[in-house]
Every structure is written in structure tokens, then in C-alpha cells.
Amino acid sequence: MTETPLSSGPGYVYWAEPPARDSDDVRARHEDNRHAWNEGATHYTSELEETIAFIRAGGSNLHPIERANLSDLRSWCQVAIHLQCASGRDTLSLWNEGVGRVVGVDISDVHIANARLLSAATAAPATWYRCDILDTPHELDGTADLVYTGRGALCWLHDLDGWAAVIYRLLKPGGILHILDGHPAAWLFDPDAETLVASGLKYFEHAEWNRGWPSNYIGDLDKSIEQHALKHERLWPLSTIYGALRGAGLVVERFGEYAEDYWDSFPNLRPEFRGRIPLTFAMLARRPASCAHRRAD
Numbered sequence: 001m002t003e004t005p006l007s008s009g010p011g012y013v014y015w016a017e018p019p020a021r022d023s024d025d026v027r028a029r030h031e032d033n034r035h036a037w038n039e040g041a042t043h044y045t046s047e048l049e050e051t052i053a054f055i056r057a058g059g060s061n062l063h064p065i066e067r068a069n070l071s072d073l074r075s076w077c078q079v080a081i082h083l084q085c086a087s088g089r090d091t092l093s094l095w096n097e098g099v100g101r102v103v104g105v106d107i108s109d110v111h112i113a114n115a116r117l118l119s120a121a122t123a124a125p126a127t128w129y130r131c132d133i134l135d136t137p138h139e140l141d142g143t144a145d146l147v148y149t150g151r152g153a154l155c156w157l158h159d160l161d162g163w164a165a166v167i168y169r170l171l172k173p174g175g176i177l178h179i180l181d182g183h184p185a186a187w188l189f190d191p192d193a194e195t196l197v198a199s200g201l202k203y204f205e206h207a208e209w210n211r212g213w214p215s216n217y218i219g220d221l222d223k224s225i226e227q228h229a230l231k232h233e234r235l236w237p238l239s240t241i242y243g244a245l246r247g248a249g250l251v252v253e254r255f256g257e258y259a260e261d262y263w264d265s266f267p268n269l270r271p272e273f274r275g276r277i278p279l280t281f282a283m284l285a286r287r288p289a290s291c292a293h294r295r296a297d
């Protein structure tokens with residue numbers, strides 16, 4: 001770690017660090033992120049009553065890109081497993097969209113406690129697991145018609161091959177993964193600028209540790225930046241994401257890049273600069289129905 005921050009924004013500060021060296025390093029970073037997300041999840045706790053009302057009213061948080069890719073969930077999806085499910089709002093949105101039964105997995109104790117309260121209040125057929133996704137229980141293997149994830153997910157993980165292997169084992173043969181997440185190229189621009197200003201980050205190997213949360217997301221939680229927990233993020237190039245899924249044995253059937261976002265990631269960007277860079281990507285990948293398709297390499 002260097003002592004001089006690489007950069008800062010309103011409410012957060014970050015430093016470059018080398019990518020995780022080995023599995024101990026991966027686990028240590030995930031554990032730091034657990035503590036940080038326990039802190040950040042209190043923001044979701046404050047919205048729990050509103051989330052309960054939203055789900056009870058049949059609400060759905062699914063993004064139009066997700067809805068277009070997944071079509072009529074009721075007709076094909078009995079079981080969906082949501083990796084990095086946070087406090088369960090998106091997970092129970094899948095239920096409101098017609099999924100028979102949902103499972104949520106998240107590393108944060110506070111998020112999973114919120115999710116349990118949410119499903120109890122809405123009588124939703126949901127099961128929750130508090131664990132690192134790398135430790136997702138094997139009792140779930142081969143049970144998912146859909147593994148759903150994204151919307152700020154991959155940047156918190158420090159072992160993408162491990163992530164892809166978990167997805168493969170959770171899916172039924174023929175089941176699909178869907179991910180809609182932040183586009184890695186968006187990291188190359190300063191998120192607080194009014195125009196498209198280069199951030200100077202290295203596309204191919206950027207990892208960072210940081211403190212604090214963007215003011216238009218979780219905010220300062222009534223603490224100074226120094227009082228915020230340390231957390232670790234990673235920029236994963238699209239080719240690395242694609243390669244991890246393919247290496248695990250999944251077949252990418254659909255891939256798109258979009259100027260639309262799922263949150264206001266460039267809150268100050270002037271209108272004439274919007275639509276010029278990709279802000280999100282989506283991938284739909286399938287576990288082949290026959291294991292003969294599994295790659296040996």
C-alpha cells in the first residue's frame with residue numbers, strides 16, 4: 001500500500017494496491033469487505049420498512065435490460081440463487097417477477113439479517129446464507145435454474161475463477177447465469193467530473209483499497225472518512241470475466257454493453273457527455289445440458 005491516496009471524491013478516498021497474491025490474500029480482502037459491508041448495510045436497514053412495503057405491493061427492481069434478457073421468469077424459473085444479494089430487495093423482486101423460490105447469498109451479517117426480516121414480513125419463499133460466495137454451501141449444487149448477480153458485485157471479489165466455479169456448480173445442467181454489472185471501462189473516467197476526464201487507472205490490473213462511500217449511494221453514515229472500515233475493490237476487464245466463465249465450463253450466449261446504468265454513477269456529468277461511454281454490461285451464460293461440453297483445460 002502507498003501512503004499517498006491515488007484519488008478521492010466527496011466522502012471517499014482510495015489507494016492503489018497490488019492484486020491479491022494468493023488465496024489467503026483473497027480471503028483477507030473478502031473479510032475486510034465483510035466488515036465494510038456491515039457498516040454500509042446500515043443504510044439499507046434504514047430503508048427496510050420502505051422495502052417491505054415495496055415487495056408487499058408486488059414491486060420489482062429488475063432493470064429493463066435484465067427483464068429483456070430473462071423474459072418471462074414465471075414460465076421457466078423454479079429456483080433462482082442470487083449471489084451478493086445485499087438486503088434482499090432484488091432477490092424478492094425476482095419472486096415478484098414469478099420465480100418459484102429464491103435463495104440469497106451475501107457475506108454481510110447485517111445484509112442477511114435485513115433479508116431475513118424482509119422475507120418474514122412478506123412471507124416470501126426465500127432462504128438466506130451468510131457466507132463468502134466462495135463458500136456457498138454444496139447443498140445448493142445443481143439446484144438453480146438461474147444464478148442472478150451484478151449491480152455492483154464483481155468489484156468486491158478478488159478471485160474471479162473461484163466465482164465462476166461456484167456459479168457452474170450451483171446451476172442445474174441447462175441453467176443460466178445472468179449478470180448486469182458496472183462496465184470496467186467506466187473506471188477509466190473520474191466519476192465526480194462534469195466532463196469525461198481520465199482517472200488514470202490501469203485497465204488491466206487495477207486493485208485498490210479505500211474508505212468511505214459515495215455521497216449519492218450510502219454516504220458518510222455520520223462518520224469521518226478515517227472512521228470508515230477499510231475495503232478492497234478490483235477492476236475486472238471484460239475479457240477476464242468472459243475467460244473465467246468459459247474456463248469454468250459455461251457458454252456465454254448473450255453479451256451486451258450499454259450506456260444505461262442501474263445507479264447514477266457519474267452524478268455530475270453534463271448531459272452532452274452522457275451516452276458516450278459504456279456504463280454497464282450484461283452477460284447471459286449457460287451451463288451446458290450435457291457435461292460432455294465441460295472444458296478440460
Ligand SMILES: C[S@@+](CC[C@H](N)C(=O)[O-])C[C@H]1O[C@@H](n2cnc3c(N)ncnc32)[C@H](O)[C@@H]1O
Nearest residue numbers: 030037084086106107108132133150151152156
Ligand atoms: C453493491 S452491493 C450489491 C447491491 C445489490 N445489487 C443491490 O442493489 O442492493 C454488493 C454486495 O456484495 C456483497 N459481497 C461483497 N463481497 C462478497 C463476498 N465475497 N461474498 C458474498 N457477498 C459479498 C456485499 O455484502 C454487498 O451486499
